[in-house]
Amino acid sequence: MATLNRILVSCTVMFVVLNSGKCDAQVPLMLWTSGGISLPSQLPPAAGHIVGQEQLSSYLERALNVGPRNVLLFLQDKMSIEDFTMYGGAFGNKQDSAFPNLEGALMSSPSLLVLPAVSWPASNAVIGQLQDHLETSPLYMDAETLSQLRLNASSPALLVFRLPYGTGADLMSAKEVLSGNDEVIGQVLSIMKSQSVPYTAIYTALRPSREAALISLEAGLGGGRSLLQARGGYRESQRERERERERQHRIKDKAGIYSPVEFKEGDNTCILLWAKNLSVSILRGGRWEGHDLTPSTFGEGVSPKLHGSSCDQTKSKLVLNYEGVLGHRNFKLIFAMSQRHFKVSARRWFTLDAVELEYDGTKATFNGSRNVYAPAEYSYRCESVTSFRWPALFPHSSKDPANQWRVSFQDFQIQGFNVTGGDFSYASDCAGFFTPGIWMGLMTSLLMVLVLTYGLHMIMQLRTMDRFDDPKGPAISVPQTE
Incomplete structure (x- = not known):
C-alpha cells in the first residue's frame, strides 16, 4: 500500500501543479478483479492527462472482454484523489487509514488499474458504458440484498452500490463517511468471496468532492505565493465562505426560496422536507376553513x-408541531415513511405510507403509499400533492376523520432515507409521461390522420362515366315523355 500511496501523492502533486485551474473537474477510478483472475496489463495515462469518455470506454471494454462479467460498481456521490492522499495514510498516518478493505482488495488483486483523473462527465456515463458492454440492465443493490442473491459466473450482471459522501468544516466528518463506505465495500467483497463468484470491481464517483484552492491549502501543496501563507489564511477564507453562504440564504428567503426542514439524528441529517406551500382545511358548517402552515x-x-420525529434504516417519521391551527391548540402534521426491498424490481424503494393530522386527541390519516414513492436512494418531488382535485392522498377509511379534512402541498419534495450532505438526492418526479403538450400533439396528429383518411376514401369512391357524347357521330337523343 505504500507504493500505491506514493503513486496517489505524486499524482496529486502533478495535478495541482499542472492543472490547478481544472483540479475540481476530475474524479479517480479504480478497477480490480477478484483473486486468481488476471487481465492483460493496461498502461495508465501519462501524468497530467485527463481520461475522457471514449478512452474510459476503451479501458472498460478491454477489461470486460477478458475478465469476469459480474461487475461490482461502487458509485460514490463525490470523490477526489485527495480523499485517498489525505485519509489513506499517505502522509505518515498509515495506521489510521479510512480504506483498509479497499487497500486490501487492491493489494491482493492480480489485475489493477488506477486512473487518477477521469472527467466527471465520463464517470457519470460509466453505468451506461458498462450496460452496453455487458448487455444487461443495472441492479441497484446493498449488502443485505446481495447476500440473498445467487449469481452465476456464466451470466453477466451489473450490480451498482451507491455510496454517500459527507462534507463539512470538520475534516473528520468526511473521513468517517469514507470509512463507512469502505466497510460497505468490505462486506460486499466478503459476500462475493463466500459465493466463490469471480468479479470485476470498479470504484469511482459522480463528481469531484474538493475544490482546487481548498486542496492546495489543506495538503500544503498550494501553487506560487500561496506556499508562504499561514494556516490562518485558510480559516479566514472559510469564514468568508460561511458569510457568503449566509448572504445567499438571505437572498433566497427574500425571493421565496428557503431552506428545507431538516431533521437530524445525532449529527447526521436523515429527513428533508421542502414545499412552496403547506395548507390544511376543515369542513365546518358546510364551508371549508383553511390555514396556511408555510410561514410557520x-x-x-x-x-x-420537530419533537416526536424519528428515523432508522427502515422507517422514518417527520412530526411538525404547531399551535393555534383552526382553533386547535396543539396540532401536528406527520409524514410517516418506510423503506423496503421489492423482489420484482430487485431494488429498495421508499413510500410515504401516511400523512397524519393529530389534534385534541384525534387522528386523521391519509394514505399515500399508492402514489407517493421513489427509489430508496432518491428523493420524491411533485408539483401538487393533495387529497382533492386529482388526489394523491386518500382517507384511510370512510369513517376516518380525514374525510372532514383537506391537505394540499405545492412544489412538494421529501426524502426520508439516504440523505447525504444535508442536500436532496436526485428527485424522482411524479409527472406522468402523457403531459398536456403530448396530449395536444397526439390529438392534433389523430385529427390530421382522420382528415387524410376521409380524403383518401372520397378519392377512391370516384367513378368515371361509362358512356360519352361523340361530336363526330350522331348526337345522343334522350326522348322526353310527358
Missing part, C-alpha cells in the same frame, strides 16, 4: 418544532 414551517428565522 419555512423561511429565515423560522425553526419548526
